[in-house]
Amino acid sequence: MMGMFWMALITSLTAWFCYMNTSEEIPRILAIAVGAMGVGCDLVIAPWPIQLSIVLFILYRTRHLSPPPTKAS
Known part of the structure; x- marks a missing residue:
């Protein structure tokens, strides 16, 4: 299982390098x-x-993405 993980990770990093x-x-x-x-x-x-x-x-990073509260006048 770890071998497949590393293979997919290396493939993803290679694709990112090609993209850049x-x-x-x-x-x-x-x-x-x-x-x-x-x-x-x-x-x-x-x-x-x-x-x-x-x-x-992901949970930590998306906390700050909510829109600011609107003021009810």
């Missing part, structure tokens, strides 16, 4: 697609401490 260093449209779209699939696989097969840390990170 390519200026043409089609290869960039394909790199995004491959990276998204790799991240999805990583989230599914990651060990539970990593999954828990990802969930806590």
Whole structure:
């Protein structure tokens, strides 16, 4: 299971590297697609401490995204 995790992680990082260093449209779209699939696989097969840390990170980061309260006049 850990081997698949590392393989998907390396694939995602390679796709990100290709995305950042390519200026043409089609290869960039394909790199995004491959990276998204790799991240999805990583989230599914990651060990539970990593999954828990990802969930806590997402919950912490989205706290500040709510719109400010409106004043009722």
